[in-house]
Amino acid sequence: MTDDKKARVDQMSAVLLLAFAAAGGTAPVTIVRPVAEALDELGVRVGDDVDEDVLTAKLSEIPGFQKERMREEAEAAEVQPQPDHTTPQESRLIRRAPKMPKKIPAKLRGTITHG
Numbered sequence: 001m002t003d004d005k006k007a008r009v010d011q012m013s014a015v016l017l018l019a020f021a022a023a024g025g026t027a028p029v030t031i032v033r034p035v036a037e038a039l040d041e042l043g044v045r046v047g048d049d050v051d052e053d054v055l056t057a058k059l060s061e062i063p064g065f066q067k068e069r070m071r072e073e074a075e076a077a078e079v080q081p082q083p084d085h086t087t088p089q090e091s092r093l094i095r096r097a098p099k100m101p102k103k104i105p106a107k108l109r110g111t112i113t114h115g
Contacts, residue, residue, distance in 0.1 A: 017062070021066065
C-alpha cells in the first residue's frame with residue numbers, strides 16, 4: 001500500500017469513526033478499516049474541505065470508554081485462534097462396549113427372507 005493510499009484510508013477511517021460516534025453508535029476498528037479500504041478502491045474520497053485539526057478535535061470528543069471498547073474489540077479479533085477441526089478431540093470414555101459373544105444362539109439370529 002502506497003503512502004498516499006494509506007493516508008487516504010486513514011483519513012476515511014477517521015471520518016467513518018466520527019460518523020458512527022455522531023450517530024450514537026460504535027464501530028469496531030476491525031470493521032472500519034476494511035470498509036475504508038473498499039471505499040477507497042471504489043473511488044470514494046474524503047472532500048478537500050476536511051480540516052485535520054477539526055477532525056482531530058471531533059475525534060477527541062468521542063468518550064474514552066468507546067475508544068477503549070473499540071481498541072479491545074480490535075485486539076480480541078486478532079487474538080482468537082481459528083479452530084482446527086481435523087485434529088482428533090480428546091474426550092473421556094463414557095461407556096465400554098460389551099464383549100462380543102463367541103456364538104450367537106439360533107433363536108437370536110436374524111433371518112433373511114426373500115419376499
